[in-house]
Amino acid sequence: MNANRPGLRELKKRRTRTAISEAAIELFLDHGFNQVSVARVAEAAEVSKRTLFAYFPAKEDLVVHRLADHETELARVVRARPSGTDPLTAVRDNFLRGLRERDPFTGLNDHPQTLRLLRMILDAPQLVARMERFKAGAERALTEALRDTADAPELTARLAAVQIVAVHWALADDNARRLAHGESADARREGAAADAEHAFALLENGLRTIGSTGQGHRSTTR
Amino acid sequence: MNANRPGLRELKKRRTRTAISEAAIELFLDHGFNQVSVARVAEAAEVSKRTLFAYFPAKEDLVVHRLADHETELARVVRARPSGTDPLTAVRDNFLRGLRERDPFTGLNDHPQTLRLLRMILDAPQLVARMERFKAGAERALTEALRDTADAPELTARLAAVQIVAVHWALADDNARRLAHGESADARREGAAADAEHAFALLENGLRTIGSTGQGHRSTTR
DNA sequence: GAATATTTCTGCACCTGGTATACATTTGCC
DNA sequence: GGCAAATGTATACCAGGTGCAGAAATATTC
Numbered sequence: 001m002n003a004n005r006p007g008l009r010e011l012k013k014r015r016t017r018t019a020i021s022e023a024a025i026e027l028f029l030d031h032g033f034n035q036v037s038v039a040r041v042a043e044a045a046e047v048s049k050r051t052l053f054a055y056f057p058a059k060e061d062l063v064v065h066r067l068a069d070h071e072t073e074l075a076r077v078v079r080a081r082p083s084g085t086d087p088l089t090a091v092r093d094n095f096l097r098g099l100r101e102r103d104p105f106t107g108l109n110d111h112p113q114t115l116r117l118l119r120m121i122l123d124a125p126q127l128v129a130r131m132e133r134f135k136a137g138a139e140r141a142l143t144e145a146l147r148d149t150a151d152a153p154e155l156t157a158r159l160a161a162v163q164i165v166a167v168h169w170a171l172a173d174d175n176a177r178r179l180a181h182g183e184s185a186d187a188r189r190e191g192a193a194a195d196a197e198h199a200f201a202l203l204e205n206g207l208r209t210i211g212s213t214g215q216g217h218r219s220t221t222r
Numbered sequence: 223m224n225a226n227r228p229g230l231r232e233l234k235k236r237r238t239r240t241a242i243s244e245a246a247i248e249l250f251l252d253h254g255f256n257q258v259s260v261a262r263v264a265e266a267a268e269v270s271k272r273t274l275f276a277y278f279p280a281k282e283d284l285v286v287h288r289l290a291d292h293e294t295e296l297a298r299v300v301r302a303r304p305s306g307t308d309p310l311t312a313v314r315d316n317f318l319r320g321l322r323e324r325d326p327f328t329g330l331n332d333h334p335q336t337l338r339l340l341r342m343i344l345d346a347p348q349l350v351a352r353m354e355r356f357k358a359g360a361e362r363a364l365t366e367a368l369r370d371t372a373d374a375p376e377l378t379a380r381l382a383a384v385q386i387v388a389v390h391w392a393l394a395d396d397n398a399r400r401l402a403h404g405e406s407a408d409a410r411r412e413g414a415a416a417d418a419e420h421a422f423a424l425l426e427n428g429l430r431t432i433g434s435t436g437q438g439h440r441s442t443t444r
Numbered sequence: 445g446a447a448t449a450t451t452t453c454t455g456c457a458c459c460t461g462g463t464a465t466a467c468a469t470t471t472g473c474c
Numbered sequence: 475g476g477c478a479a480a481t482g483t484a485t486a487c488c489a490g491g492t493g494c495a496g497a498a499a500t501a502t503t504c
Contacts, residue, residue, distance in 0.1 A: 206428030211372030
């Protein structure tokens with residue numbers, strides 16, 4: 001009954017939506033997120049401000065709606081894992097594959113366009129904050145995936161989820177910031193993989209090894 | 223030269239600041255965060271809107287400035303731990319102590335005033351988002367503490383920090399939401415302690431045990 | 445294919461958070 | 475008491491976002 005077949009109405013809606021989004025991103029990339037008002041975006045997209053807000057509930061959504069898929073990515077990976085594989089392995093393998101393929105969600109993609117977008121986001125605190133909210137969504141989705149497929153009780157699932165998401169995010173964030181500061185993806189490649197291995201090993205084996213003062217794997221003598 | 227001795231100026235400043243904050247919190251508690259404009263707060267505090275913003279850079283700060291100390295609490299606990307104790311143990315012990323003492327940062331404080339504040343925050347998405355940013359600050363501070371006191375390399379410190387903060391937060395959040403939904407702190411007490419033990423054990427031992435399909439501690443047979 | 449119902453778009457007025465400017469007041473200090 | 479620096483105020487303004495009433499476009503029914 002709803003959007004089964006395109007239909008002229010649906011078609012125009014989709015067209016308008018992408019028009020607004022593209023106009024917005026172009027302006028934001030050129031002048032910076034905070035330097036462009038939504039009124040100007042609306043004008044560029046030849047739409048009224050009111051209509052713009054009908055499509056995108058807030059200014060930040062003009063940017064982040066593109067990344068919305070990634071919110072549930074981890075959950076999907078966990079759900080789709082081959083049986084017999086534990087969730088953590090599935091996530092790790094997926095991340096390493098992402099690194100090899102320069103998947104943007106690993107932070108290791110330095111195509112100029114991706115890089116510009118990244119810098120634009122990092123320059124706008126509101127956008128960074130909005131990205132943070134993605135973490136919460138990812139945590140929720142992953143919690144459910146773990147609860148459903150790993151036979152873990154609610155709390156365990158949730159705790160595992162927040163840990164995995166936090167580490168995953170930290171890795172991607174680290175890569176992204178390095179690239180944004182000029183490092184090349186090729187140069188970063190090996191380091192990123194090693195870091196990821198290290199990170200997932202830590203996640204798997206726990207923080208037991210993290211230093212009681214003067215007792216770590218490489219202790220200071222004080 | 224600056225705030226060494228109170229001095230009339232400093233004194234008035236502090237007085238104004240608390241006056242604004244108290245007026246704000248009272249109004250927010252009574253009518254809800256989003257139902258009260260900053261103009262109304264300024265009026266109630268007998269200050270101009272501009273002055274209000276001189277003291278609190280954003281509306282949310284009128285509420286969250288009180289919680290600002292907790293941002294570095296984990297880092298402080300880690301830094302202040304007795305030598306020979308590993309950071310994770312220090313954090314766990316501190317959390318368990320917090321539970322016993324109903325320290326609000328564990329989420330297990332149901333004094334009516336705390337509860338009202340909590341509900342008010344949970345009802346205002348902007349405030350929740352603002353709290354999220356505390357996590358980022360806590361992560362940064364804890365990263366440094368671990369780097370400095372646990373002889374961990376930067377990345378390891380960061381990874382451990384984000385895991386610890388995530389779990390810590392999840393525990394507190396869980397407690398807080400239960401209380402906000404009517405559970406009593408006394409009733410929640412034991413469960414909270416058990417959950418915390420479980421959570422820190424997981425953190426310590428890693429996610430190795432979390433279910434490859436059909437292989438967990440309590441496997442489903444599908 | 446015309447009439448009608450429904451959805452979408454628009455223009456406008458309006459609210460709120462936050463800032464710039466220019467001026468008045470207070471405080472610290474001599 | 476008098477002067478410089480710091481604070482406070484009033485006012486006007488900007489930008490994000492919403493409510494509303496009606497115009498325009500699309501879907502539907504006969």
